[in-house]
Amino acid sequence: MNKIIRLATGALLFGSIWGFSECIVGDYLRSANLPAGAILTGIFAVGLMSASRILYQQPGMQLGMGAIAALMRAFNPFGACILCASIAIFAEAVVFELIWLRLSNDIMRKPHISASTGIITAYTCFAIGCVVTQVLTPLVATSGFYVENLLAFLPQILSRGLIPALLGGIVLPVASILTKVDISKIRSSLYYPATLAISALLWLAIALA
């Protein structure tokens, strides 16, 4: 029971950080005319999901993180299609889970393997997230979905995925340092107040933004 609560609070913390970065950091990146989607996926989404996977070693946890991040994004008033952005975030979590289904911490200790995994994970998450948004936004916007529009955009999606792929290839070897950390050794009296307080602060910041 204690393990499940620890996982749930961990998912709440990492999902809240992810959601916060999507809302606040993403907004700053867009204002600065930087490739927000590529940076958010390559650094924040892949970094946070892989860090939590390495720390907790629990498949399925990142799906929970994705749900929390998507929920936070849905609460955020910025952006044209909030529902689509939330669905894209959750789609990234689903893709991550599928790629990491048979991966363990042992192989992440090798830098070239963790870099390769980061490249594959970030590229696939970004590309599928883009496709999901391209399909769902027109449906939500009631303007109708046209497959020829998606097909025309596919080469660009595949091209734009290069930046998150390269970022993922750097971020994951950095996150793999966490293989040496044993999260279960953190005392409950410190773990729960810290995770809950940080999560609450992030949600409060989004509510006030």
Place this chain on the structure above:
Amino acid sequence: MKKEKSLLLGAVLVLLIGMGSTIYVHSIEAKTDKIEVNGKAYTIDQIFLIAEYRTLKLSNGNFSGIALDDFIRKIGIPNYKDKKYTFVGADGYQKTVEWKDLEKGILLKDRKVVFSHLPKQYWVKDIVKIEVVE
């Protein structure tokens, strides 16, 4: 060992797809200062002489350009209300909208379309073509 090889191979493949697509996207990028509408080419100045101005007051600022519906009406597209319109950017990105969307849309001087009621995904940049779809 087999899993490690697959991951390495997968990463190389992903990078090759990304680089190949980048080369392809740049190679197909149209370099023109005209906009082709239903087979006829217009400069942006010509378009701005044809149609009336419209200003959209949106939460992220005000946008001024020519009214898309007025432009389509004036260039003589038959049965224009029943058609669909595909806006194609220089990089190949395209979005299809209906007549009711044009009534809330404008074309800016920098060849970008803005729709007051549609997500930013529909704001196609560097327009090179407006296709009239049956």
